[in-house]
Amino acid sequence: MNSTFWLKNASFLRLKNVEIAYSLSPRILEKIKVQNLRLFISGFNLFSIDNIKIQDPEGTNAGGxxxxxxxxxxxxINLSF
Structure with a gap:
């Protein structure tokens, strides 16, 4: 019979990629003589929830x-004149 002593629950939840953007209205853009103005922030690998605190649950090497x-x-900022 195989031992299950070293087996752990490796299920996890990870927020991998998020981007938030805002484009200004055409009425405001006309006043500042700009064709397009878009502001953005983004994040990659923001957080993960898992039961394995020592190493990444997506790690490819069992030894860490x-x-x-x-x-x-x-x-x-994306800006077009």
Whole structure:
């Protein structure tokens, strides 16, 4: 019979990618003589909920020898004249 001592519940929930954007109304854009203006923020790998606190549940190596996933934030403006 195989031992289940080292088996753990590896289910997890991860928020992987989110982007929030806002485009200004054409009435405001006419006043500042701009064709398009869009503001945005985005995030990648924002959080995860899991029962394995030592290593990433998506890790590919059982020994935990891998590069951890990075949390990335971006902010920007798309502007057209």
């Amino acid at each position: 020898m891998y590069y951890p996933q990075q949390r990335i934030y971006n902010a920007g």
